[in-house]
Amino acid sequence: xxxxxxxxxxxxxxxxxxxxxxxxxxxxxxxxxxxxxxxxxxxxxxxxxxxxxxxxxxxxxxxxxxxxxxxxxxxxxxxxxxxxxxxxxxxxxxxxxxxxxxxxxxxxxxxxxxxxxxxxxxxxxxxxxxxxxxxxxxxxxxxxxxxxxxxxxxxxxxxxxxxxxxxxxxxxxxxxxxxxxxxxxxxxxxxxxxxxxxxxxxxxxxxxxxxxxxxxxxxxxxxxxxxxxxxxxxxxxxxxxxxxxxxxxxxxxxxxxxxxxxxxxxxxxxxxxxxxxxxxxxxxxxxxxxxxxxxxxxxxxxxxxxxxxxxxxxxxxxxxxxxxxxxxxxxxxxxxxxxxxxxxxxxxx
Numbered sequence: 205x206x207x208x209x210x211x212x213x214x215x216x217x218x219x220x221x222x223x224x225x226x227x228x229x230x231x232x233x234x235x236x237x238x239x240x241x242x243x244x245x246x247x248x249x250x251x252x253x254x255x256x257x258x259x260x261x262x263x264x265x266x267x268x269x270x271x272x273x274x275x276x277x278x279x280x281x282x283x284x285x286x287x288x289x290x291x292x293x294x295x296x297x298x299x300x301x302x303x304x305x306x307x308x309x310x311x312x313x314x315x316x317x318x319x320x321x322x323x324x325x326x327x328x329x330x331x332x333x334x335x336x337x338x339x340x341x342x343x344x345x346x347x348x349x350x351x352x353x354x355x356x357x358x359x360x361x362x363x364x365x366x367x368x369x370x371x372x373x374x375x376x377x378x379x380x381x382x383x384x385x386x387x388x389x390x391x392x393x394x395x396x397x398x399x400x401x402x403x404x405x406x407x408x409x410x411x412x413x414x415x416x417x418x419x420x421x422x423x424x425x426x427x428x429x430x431x432x433x434x435x436x437x438x439x440x441x442x443x444x445x446x447x448x449x450x451x452x453x454x455x456x457x458x459x460x461x462x463x464x465x466x467x468x469x470x471x472x473x474x475x476x477x478x479x480x481x482x483x484x485x486x487x488x489x490x491x492x493x494x495x496x497x498x499x500x501x502x503x504x505x506x507x508x509x510x511x512x513x514x515x516x517x518x519x520x521x522x523x524x525x526x527x528x529x530x531x532x533x534x535x536x537x538x539x540x541x542x543x544x545x546x547x548x549x550x551x552x553x
Contacts, residue, residue: 253444256292256299256311259319265342266327270319271312275303280376280549281349283340284311287358288461289427290532291317291451293444294357297538298545305546310347314359315339316460318451329456331464332474333387334481337366344374353549357381357533359464369489370481376493377548379541381533382506383497383524384517386485387468403505406430410465420458424449435530437502488517494551495522496544500529500536 256272263269272292282302284295292311299309313320314336316329340363344352353376354364361380368378369386395401401408406426409415419426428445431438466472474482495518499508511524525544529536 253293253441253447254296255447256296259313261319262343262346263323264346265339266323267315267339267342268321268323269312269339269343269346270321271310271343272299273311274299274309275307277308279303279306279308281344281352282307282309282545282549283344283352283354283364284309284534284545285340285354285356285360285363286311286314286317287356287360287532288464289423289430289452290358290535291448293448293451294532294535296447296535298534298542301538301542302545302549305549307353307546307549308349310343310349310352312340312343313451313454314363316456317454320454322456328475329459329463330467330475330478331460332467332478332482333362333366334478334485335475337363337370338478338481340367341371341374350374351376353377353379353545355379355545358531361385362387365491366485368491368493368495370484372491372493377551378491378493378495379498379545379548380495381498381500383499383509383511384488384491384514386488388488389468389470389486392468393470403433407465407469410462411469411471416458416462419461423452423457427452431532434504435500435502435532435536436504438530438532438536440535490517490519492518492520494520494548496548497522497524498533498541498544499524499526500531500533501526502528502530505531 259270259272261268261270284292284298286292286294292313295309295311299311302309315322315331322329336359344350351374354367356362356364356379358381361382362385364378365380365384365386368375396404410419427449431440431445463472467474497511497514499506499511501508508526515522527533527537527540529540534541
């Protein structure tokens with residue numbers, strides 16, 4: 205199997221930094237009637253990693269979304285999306301850097317994380333790729349944001365790619381850590397080399413009921429192992445880990461994580477309401493918006509690439525760079541990451 209298919213199957217990959225493009229900034233209003241979550245934690249003790257706050261809540265689609273916002277209400281909108289097993293604090297240092305440059309920064313808890321909740325307890329806990337992407341479209345609508353720079357790594361990168369491919373009119377630009385990483389279900393049925401399969405231990409574990417029970421009981425321990433192996437050169441401390449781990453206490457966390465990985469491996473069905481979107485994504489649509497792809501040079505999941513294998517998936521201007529980081533690029537190298545986002549945002553201003 206080619207390296208490109210391998211990377212598509214894992215839904216991770218890499219690429220990088222630079223400025224691009226033209227086109228007007230189609231915009232945005234202010235967030236209406238947003239209120240801080242009553243559960244917003246107190247300020248961290250001196251020396252402890254700072255928590256993003258206040259956390260606001262807004263009804264968007266089928267969710268009550270918890271999100272952090274910074275920067276001017278009339279600034280260039282930037283949507284920063286986290287991965288698994290992480291949370292909004294992957295952008296704890298990136299968000300203020302972008303806000304200081306005049307961006308309107310939105311950092312949502314994805315479904316199953318933090319203070320994000322389902323509005324209807326009867327709704328299925330789907331985490332297939334189109335469901336997560338539609339959440340972000342609903343969030344932009346609720347915040348009255350027409351277009352934004354879409355930014356993400358891991359789950360967030362997949363979501364950003366999907367929005368750029370299916371709704372390019374909502375996208376000022378794309379920064380995707382891992383490149384073009386939409387889920388390709390037929391490719392996911394094919395075996396990878398043994399070493400690559402070994403890196404997927406947690407996904408195979410989650411395919412079993414024992415794995416579901418293990419995630420329920422040991423969600424933080426599993427996440428800590430993945431943080432360490434995903435980013436072997438990242439020397440995070442326990443306080444930094446616990447700051448994000450609090451988001452895993454969401455009541456839907458286990459159901460969302462399990463469905464995401466089982467669906468990707470063809471072991472759980474998708475839901476009919478998303479069938480049309482998944483049909484479009486199955487064609488692996490080309491992304492036309494200005495794009496930066498980025499790879500961490502010490503990514504413990506997928507080795508960095510030169511980005512050339514994915515060139516055909518991008519028809520617009522695109523640059524690629526390998527940066528000094530592991531898998532959680534924005535948290536490991538925030539200044540480099542913020543500079544890359546700003547190069548997209550400022551080019552659209």
